[in-house]
Amino acid sequence: xxxxxxxxxxxxxxxxxxxxxxxxxxxxxxxxxxxxxxxxxxxxxxxxxxxxxxxxxxxxxxxxxxxxxxxxxxxxxxxxxxxxxxxxxxxxxxxxxxxxxxxxxxxxxxxxxxxxxxxxxxxxxxxxxxxxxxxxxxxxxxxxxxxxxxxxxxxxxxxxxxxxxxxxxxxxxxxxxxxxxxxxxxxxxxxxxxxxxxxxxxxxxxxxxxxxxxxxxxxxxxxxxxxxxxxxxxxxxxxxxxxxxxxxxxxxxxxxxxxxxxxxxxxxxxxxxxxxxxxxxxxxx
Amino acid sequence: xxxxxxxxxxxxxxxxxxxxxxxxxxxxxxxxxxxxxxxxxxxxxxxxxxxxxxxxxxxxxxxxxxxxxxxxxxxxxxxxxxxxxxxxxxxxxxxxxxxxxxxxxxxxxxxxxxxxxxxxxxxxxxxxxxxxxxxxxxxxxxxxxxxxxxxxxxxxxxxxxxxxxxxxxxxxxxxxxxxxxxxxxxxxxxxxxxxxxxxxxxxxxxxxxxxxxxxxxxxxxxxxxxxxxxxxxxxxxxxxxxxxxxxxxxxxxxxxxxxxxxxxxxxxxxxxxxxxxxxxxxxxxxxxxxxxxxxxxxxxxxxxxxxxxxxxxxxxxxxxxxxxxxxxxxxxxxxxxxx
Numbered sequence: 001x002x003x004x005x006x007x008x009x010x011x012x013x014x015x016x017x018x019x020x021x022x023x024x025x026x027x028x029x030x031x032x033x034x035x036x037x038x039x040x041x042x043x044x045x046x047x048x049x050x051x052x053x054x055x056x057x058x059x060x061x062x063x064x065x066x067x068x069x070x071x072x073x074x075x076x077x078x079x080x081x082x083x084x085x086x087x088x089x090x091x092x093x094x095x096x097x098x099x100x101x102x103x104x105x106x107x108x109x110x111x112x113x114x115x116x117x118x119x120x121x122x123x124x125x126x127x128x129x130x131x132x133x134x135x136x137x138x139x140x141x142x143x144x145x146x147x148x149x150x151x152x153x154x155x156x157x158x159x160x161x162x163x164x165x166x167x168x169x170x171x172x173x174x175x176x177x178x179x180x181x182x183x184x185x186x187x188x189x190x191x192x193x194x195x196x197x198x199x200x201x202x203x204x205x206x207x208x209x210x211x212x213x214x215x216x217x218x219x220x221x222x223x224x225x226x227x228x229x230x231x232x233x234x235x236x237x238x239x240x241x242x243x244x245x246x247x248x249x250x251x252x253x254x255x256x257x258x259x260x261x262x263x264x265x266x267x268x269x270x271x272x273x274x275x276x277x278x279x280x281x282x283x284x285x
Numbered sequence: 286x287x288x289x290x291x292x293x294x295x296x297x298x299x300x301x302x303x304x305x306x307x308x309x310x311x312x313x314x315x316x317x318x319x320x321x322x323x324x325x326x327x328x329x330x331x332x333x334x335x336x337x338x339x340x341x342x343x344x345x346x347x348x349x350x351x352x353x354x355x356x357x358x359x360x361x362x363x364x365x366x367x368x369x370x371x372x373x374x375x376x377x378x379x380x381x382x383x384x385x386x387x388x389x390x391x392x393x394x395x396x397x398x399x400x401x402x403x404x405x406x407x408x409x410x411x412x413x414x415x416x417x418x419x420x421x422x423x424x425x426x427x428x429x430x431x432x433x434x435x436x437x438x439x440x441x442x443x444x445x446x447x448x449x450x451x452x453x454x455x456x457x458x459x460x461x462x463x464x465x466x467x468x469x470x471x472x473x474x475x476x477x478x479x480x481x482x483x484x485x486x487x488x489x490x491x492x493x494x495x496x497x498x499x500x501x502x503x504x505x506x507x508x509x510x511x512x513x514x515x516x517x518x519x520x521x522x523x524x525x526x527x528x529x530x531x532x533x534x535x536x537x538x539x540x541x542x543x544x545x546x547x548x549x550x551x552x553x554x555x556x557x558x559x560x561x562x563x564x565x566x567x568x569x570x571x572x573x574x575x576x577x578x579x580x581x582x583x584x585x586x587x588x589x590x591x592x593x594x595x596x597x598x599x600x601x602x603x604x605x606x607x608x609x610x611x612x613x614x615x616x617x618x619x620x621x622x623x624x
Contacts, residue, residue, distance in 0.1 A: 069365075110368065110397050118368060119397040125361040125389050132365020132373075135350070139326070139371070159389065162358035170350075 001051060001226065004219055008051075010285035012218050015085065016046040017281060020247045021274045022081035022094055028267035030098040033106075036257040037151055038078040040182050040215065040242035045082040047221040048147065057087035060114040066144050067117050067133050071126020072151035072180070073107040074259075080104050080113070088115035124157020126150060127177060131167045134175040134235075145229060148177045153185030156194050161206075167235040168207035175235040176228040180215065182244040184255035203237045215240030248273050286523075287516075288485045292475040298520065304467035307510065308406055310442035311463050312337025314449025315374060319345050325372045325453055328352055330359045335465075336376035336406045356382040360389040360403070367399030372453055379405030379421030383428055383460060395433045395458050402452045403428070407465040409509065409560030410593040410601045417592040426565025428460040429538045435459040436538040437480065438508040438559075438567070441471050444535055447478040455480060464560075466598050468510030471533075483541035485548070486512065487519040487531035500551045501530040503616045507558035508534045508567045511586070511607055515558050518612035529616060540570050546578045554619035555583045558612055560602075563587040582622035584615035 002008065019042040027033035049055075053066045070079050077097060084091045089103070096102035103113040107121030118129050130148035137144055154160060167175055179199075187193050196202075200210045209231045213220040221240070228236035244258070245251030248270040262270075287293050296302055319325045319341055326348045329338045333351065342349035352359040356377050363373035375382060383390050383403050394401045405428075408421040429436050437452065437459065439445035445463060452459045477484060489501035503522070507515040512533050519529040530548050534541065549555050555575065557568035563585040575581045586607055593601060602608055 118364070119392055122388055122392050125357070125364075125393055128358045128361030128389075129365035129368075129393055132362040132367070133369050134365075135362065136366050136369030136371050139348070140369075159357040159361065162352075162355035163361070166352060166355070166358055166362060 001222060004222055006285070009218055010281060012046050012050060013281045014278065015050055016042045017247065017274055017278050018085065019046060019078055019081045021271060023077045024248070024267050024270045024274065026077045026081070026094050026097045028262050029095060032098065032261055033077055034074040034259045036184060036244035036251060036255070037072065037075040037180060037182060039248065039251065040244050040246040041075055041149065041180050042078050042246070043216045043218065044149065044178055044180070044221055044240060045078050047218050049082045049086040051218070051222060052225045053147070054144070057115065060088060064142060064144055067130070067146045069117050069126050069130040069133065069146065069148045070108060070120055071148055072123060072154050073120030075151070076108045079108060083113070083115040089113065123151070123154035124160040127160055127163035127167070130175055131163050131170070131172055134167070134172040135170065137174055144174070146175045148175065149180065150177060151180050152182060152190050152196060153193070155179070155196055164203065164206045164208070171233055172235045173232050176225065177235070177237045179237060179239050180242055181239050182242045184244045184258055186258050188255055200239060207234060209234040209236040210239065211236065212239045212241065215242035216246060247277060286488050288488045291477070291484055291486050292473050293486060294470055294473055297469065297471055297516065303470045305442035305470060306465055306467050307439050307442050307445040308337045308463040308465060310439065310445025311404055311449050311461065312340050314446040315341045316344055317446070317450050318453035319348065322372060322453060324370060325374065326350065326366060328359050328363050328373055328375045330354055330356050330377045330382065332377055332406070336404065338376050356386040357389050360386040360401070361393050363401045364389070364393035364397055364399040367394065367401040368397065372400055372402070374402045374404055376404040376406060378419060379408040379424040379462065380419055383424055384421060387427055391431055395431045398433065399458065400456055401458055403460045404463060405460060406463045408462045409464055410588070410605060411510070411560060411598040412465045413598045413601060414595050416595040420593040422560070422562050422588045422593065423565070424462060425537055425559070425561050425567065426569065429565065429570065433458055434538065435480070435536065436462070437536050438462045439535050440509055440512040440533050441468055443470060443472045443474065443476070444478060448480070448535065451478070451480050462509065464510055469513045471513055471516070478535070481536045481539045481541060483532045483534045483544045485530060486533045487516055487529060489528035489530050499528065501528045501548070502552065503527065503529050503554045503556060503620050504548045504552035505529055505531045505556045505558060505612060505616065506534055506545060506567065506571050507531065508537060509560055511558045511560055514607065514609045514612055517609040518616065521609060521613055522616060527616065527620070534567060537567050537570055540574060542574045542578065545571060545574055549575050549581045550579050553581060553623050554616070555581050556586060556612060556615045556619055557583060558586040558607070560607065561587055563589055582619050584619040586612055586615055
């Protein structure tokens with residue numbers, strides 16, 4: 001990882017803002033899709049594809065690449081936007097999200113699009129797959145890192161905790177999970193739908209190394225990834241506290257934006273806000 | 286008569302015919318596959334001995350993973366291994382895998398195109414005393430309906446070994462179905478085994494070779510250990526001057542439509558035999574094929590939309606109508622329905 005200079009931080013902030021704009025445009029154009037989680041994970045996706053991952057978009061099958069497994073596949077608009085800007089496929093193709101014949105399926109599909117490591121959508125099974133990939137790395141003596149991004153709502157799935165036990169048992173230290181702790185799911189706030197707290201203690205009880213960060217702070221995201229890499233006896237979970245709908249004032253912290261479609265004018269309003277945010281980033285930089 | 290080309294066990298009809306459970310063949314096949322390919326890995330969910338993974342685990346401890354009682358995790362960890370160059374075999378009872386973890390298999394193995402082999406054990410009602418909770422009678426149907434998934438139902442322990450080795454050599458998702466109880470060894474090492482190719486085990490009358498045989502009065506299509514009952518039925522029918530052909534369909538998907546249609550046309554009446562629901566299983570597959578290519582009266586031996594129960598294996602096979610006499614009655618009924 002290169003150092004996070006002021007210049008680099010500004011370029012990351014601008015990229016995250018660009019991904020958010022793309023998410024709004026893509027979902028608005030498609031007429032359906034999941035917005036809040038996609039917006040709040042824009043900073044982590046940016047940090048991953050433009051700072052943390054050891055990858056080569058021109059060689060998506062490079063055997064030594066770091067793997068990123070997206071478990072909550074429904075936030076794929078931000079995933080696709082990050083992959084496109086990183087160079088895996090043309091940015092123009094983002095317009096085709098959810099259309100017939102598109103490589104940008106409604107939920108990510110391995111083989112359909114370069115850079116997509118695994119098929120996901122049905123929740124709670126990404127961590128198991130990431131564990132399997134981490135295990136394969138160990139069997140092959142490969143040094144690549146496996147990152148799994150999960151939501152918090154999907155932690156209701158039993159399969160997820162089966163995987164958490166498995167990764168703890170096998171000391172999968174090449175595995176790092178980022179949990180999007182945005183506190184919302186379709187039916188409401190996580191602590192009302194099915195409480196997850198004390199979440200950090202749950203992972204500790206499963207023999208994980210636990211970190212908690214501000215999921216919108218690039219320095220904290222990068223430091224967490226670096227620390228996780230340095231831990232040799234345990235898998236690491238980074239509980240990333242995020243604001244659902246981050247970047248668009250009227251969407252922030254409103255659980256209804258998990259999956260509701262835009263009404264006329266709303267997408268334009270969100271884009272306008274993001275564009276003024278862009279100006280602010282440049283001015284402050 | 287037994288098809289000489291099938292090179293079946295010459296002691297097949299002896300009272301003391303050798304018997305072994307198909308799961309034993311799986312265990313042997315898994316070790317052979319592991320020997321042949323260092324990328325073969327085995328995962329188990331707390332049933333290592335009874336699914337016969339133990340020998341592999343002892344020989345290749347670094348390639349064996351104990352998942353505990355967690356079939357969903359077993360399928361999805363295998364998916365990650367399978368998309369990373371490994372050839373994982375996952376083993377549990379069929380009611381749990383592919384029963385409980387069906388969605389994980391669908392999304393992360395079949396749709397994801399992960400090179401994972403699912404071994405479903407203790408399938409059918411002949412697992413016996415454990416009762417209906419442990420008697421998988423829907424597994425062929427749920428796996429057959431899944432795009433990309435191959436479905437193999439070996440008829441004896443030797444064929445089970447061949448099927449396991451072949452699955453390891455063939456790229457892509459596959460389901461292998463095994464039984465707990467000992468069943469007669471019908472095949473030999475020389476019996477042809479080609480995945481996707483049905484084999485004629487019994488020829489009508491005194492024909493010589495599958496192609497030169499005379500037309501049968503009825504075609505019996507079976508899979509799994511019950512193929513033995515089909516052969517017993519065919520022998521008795523012949524004594525009653527009713528000629529039959531018996532097809533061993535060890536691969537239910539992709540189905541050998543050509544061979545089934547060819548023999549169904551010759552016979553004009555068909556009986557399907559399986560230890561599974563008649564809905565969606567081998568019977569369903571044969572019916573779909575014949576409806577499209579050669580409409581033929583069919584009688585179905587299998588579970589008729591009901592769960593099993595506790596009992597001795599032979600008691601259950603009797604109660605649920607899977608004995609040779611049931612196949613004989615079904616054959617006569619199918620023949621009567623010819624126009």
